[in-house]
Amino acid sequence: MSRFWSPVVHDLTPYVPGEQPKLANLVKLNTNENPYPPSPRVHEAIQAELGSDADRLKLYPDPTGSQLKASIARHFAVPAEWVFVGNSSDEVLAHTFQALLKHDAPLLFPDITYSFYPVYCGLYGIDFETVSLDGDFAIRVDDYLERGTARAGAVIFPNPNAPTGRLLPLSEIERLASGLPDSPIVIDEAYVDFGGLETIPTAVTLIKDHPNLLVTQTLSKSRSLAGLRVGFAIGQPALIEALSRVKDSFNSYPLDRLALAGASAAMDDEAWFHQTRGQVIASREALTARLQVMGFEVLPSAANFVFARHPGHDAAQLSAALRERSIIVRHFKAPRIDQFLRITVGTDEQCGLLVTALEAILR
Ligand SMILES: *Cc1c(COP(=O)(O)O)cnc(C)c1O
Numbered sequence: 001m002s003r004f005w006s007p008v009v010h011d012l013t014p015y016v017p018g019e020q021p022k023l024a025n026l027v028k029l030n031t032n033e034n035p036y037p038p039s040p041r042v043h044e045a046i047q048a049e050l051g052s053d054a055d056r057l058k059l060y061p062d063p064t065g066s067q068l069k070a071s072i073a074r075h076f077a078v079p080a081e082w083v084f085v086g087n088s089s090d091e092v093l094a095h096t097f098q099a100l101l102k103h104d105a106p107l108l109f110p111d112i113t114y115s116f117y118p119v120y121c122g123l124y125g126i127d128f129e130t131v132s133l134d135g136d137f138a139i140r141v142d143d144y145l146e147r148g149t150a151r152a153g154a155v156i157f158p159n160p161n162a163p164t165g166r167l168l169p170l171s172e173i174e175r176l177a178s179g180l181p182d183s184p185i186v187i188d189e190a191y192v193d194f195g196g197l198e199t200i201p202t203a204v205t206l207i208k209d210h211p212n213l214l215v216t217q218t219l220s221k222s223r224s225l226a227g228l229r230v231g232f233a234i235g236q237p238a239l240i241e242a243l244s245r246v247k248d249s250f251n252s253y254p255l256d257r258l259a260l261a262g263a264s265a266a267m268d269d270e271a272w273f274h275q276t277r278g279q280v281i282a283s284r285e286a287l288t289a290r291l292q293v294m295g296f297e298v299l300p301s302a303a304n305f306v307f308a309r310h311p312g313h314d315a316a317q318l319s320a321a322l323r324e325r326s327i328i329v330r331h332f333k334a335p336r337i338d339q340f341l342r343i344t345v346g347t348d349e350q351c352g353l354l355v356t357a358l359e360a361i362l363r
Contacts, residue, residue, distance in 0.1 A: 008123070015119045018330055027327040027353050029344040032191075032305050034224035036279065036347075038262075039272035042225065045265035046258045061257040068260050071267035072232055076204050082234050084243045085263075087254040089190060089218035089231025092243070094120055095250070096156075096214065096233065099242040100184040102126045105153030108144055112137065112337055114162045114188065129153075137164045137299055137307075141172045141179075148180040155180065158188040159203070160195055163332065163342045165301030167195050173203050177210040184239070186214045191303035193222035193277050194284070201302075204234050211236045221304055222277050223266045230255065230263040280304050284345045290355045294362060309339045313362065321361045327354055 001010065018031035050056065065085040073080040086092035097120040101107045109117050111130040121128045131143045144155055155176065160167040177185045187203045195201045203215050214235035220226035233243060247254060255263075266273075288298045288306055296308040309315060319331040319341060330342040343354065 008125075012122055013119065015116045019328070021328070023326075025326060027346065027350050029305075029346050029350065029354060030328045030330045030342075031226075032221055032303070032344045033226045034221055034276065034280065034304065035345070035350060036224055036276045038224040038228075039266050039269035041265040041269045041272075042228075042262040045261040049257050049261035057257065059257075061253050061255060061260055063252045065255050065260055068230075068232075068255070068264045068267070071264040072234075075267050075270070076202075076234060078204065078207070078234060081237050082207065082240060084233040084235075084240045084247075085255060086231050086233075086243075086247065087251075087259070088220070088229040089188070089216050090116060091229075091254060092216050092231045092233050093186075093188065094123075095243050095246040096186055096216065097121070097126060098124050099246045100214065100239060101154040101156060101186065103153055105148075105151040107153050108147060108155045110139055110157050110161065112161070112164060112334070114158050114190075115332075115334075117156060133161075133164070136166075137161075138166055139168050139172075141168070141176045144176055145179045148183050152180060152182045154184040154186070156186040156188065158190055159201075160191045160302040162190065162303070163305070163307055163330070163337070163340075164299050165191070165303040165305060165307050166299055167201060167302035170201050170203060170206065173213075174206050174210075177206060177213045181212060183212060184214065185210070185212055186216065189215055189217045190221055191305075192217070193273070194281055194304045195302040197278060197281055207235060211238065214239050219263055219266055222280075223273060224276065225263065225266055228259050228262050230259055280345050283348055283351055286348070287343070287345060287351045287355070290351075291358075294355075294358060305342050305344045307337075307340050307342050309341070310362070315339045315341050318358070318361060322354070322357055325357045325360075327357055329354075 068085050069080045069083040072083045107126055107128040108131055111132045134140050189202055192202050193200055207213050214233055216233045218231040291298050291308050296310050298306050298308040315331055319329055
């Protein structure tokens with residue numbers, strides 16, 4: 001507290017990210033990073049951008065990120081005018097809250113979801129209400145339709161949801177977007193690339209028919225670039241323009257030259273993307289089966305993490321016992337989920353170390 005603070009700062013409750021310990025030899029399964037490196041083309045593109053000409057960095061980057069937008073547009077087969085890019089999807093989400101989610105009626109999101117959402121509401125003075133997940137931790141679209149029809153506010157949730165990992169079928173998102181045509185509907189697809197091997201269940205395919213639908217994604221998870229800080233949104237031009245207006249009132253150059261070059265190369269390397277996401281999906285299924293053998297209840301996950309509880313063991317104690325063995329997972333001390341562990345899917349070797357440690361702890 002300080003008398004120098006603006007009033008809004010007094011009332012903020014900032015988001016607390018998962019820890020990034022400085023220790024070596026940790027099995028780090030706590031913040032949903034990808035265990036595989038990014039495409040080698042990312043390094044090549046960043047090197048090329050630096051080039052032999054060290055002078056390159058004296059110039060501002062492209063304020064619109066047009067090459068990156070083109071790469072994203074190509075990946076999704078949408079017009080580049082539908083794409084907005086930002087310095088992480090958290091930044092894109094922050095602009096979205098300010099640009100699209102503040103209305104007279106309260107913003108709706110699940111009671112169990114990404115804990116950054118209420119933080120943005122606090123920062124921007126947005127009124128919100130939470131909607132309970134059902135007993136199986138699934139989102140029930142009818143609850144949103146009921147509340148939204150009475151008083152149209154905006155809706156946001158991740159799909160797959162975090163930290164549950166549960167996926168809502170696209171048909172349900174379509175029902176929501178068409179049922180509340182006057183409400184902005186934002187789907188935070190941080191994990192959607194792990195949602196299916198054959199086809200990725202992204203709501204981007206619904207955008208052409210739904211002017212109220214905005215989809216956000218990140219390069220932090222499925223493209224192994226959490227350290228580069230790049231995210232984007234896709235929607236019809238009116239929604240994208242709202243985000244651009246906020247961005248250009250905040251920071252004209254949110255993405256630096258290296259991030260723009262690296263992110264564009266990552267989007268272009270389709271083979272690397274499909275290979276690594278396929279490996280994570282396979283490891284997730286194997287890890288789920290092994291946890292179930294040990295007696296864990298594991299929610300069906302479409303993400304790069306699993307959310308699991310053991311009927312005979314307290315989650316906080318399990319988390320502490322794993323930490324003693326240099327394995328860190330995430331435990332949330334929140335109502336309804338405080339008996340769960342959220343475990344990032346690592347390499348098969350990391351998953352093996354986790355399983356061995358849990359077997360020893362449960363014994
Ligand atoms: C990781 C995550 C993000 C943030 O991604 P960044 O691009 O790294 O900021 C957004 N939403 C959800 C649900 C996430 O889990």
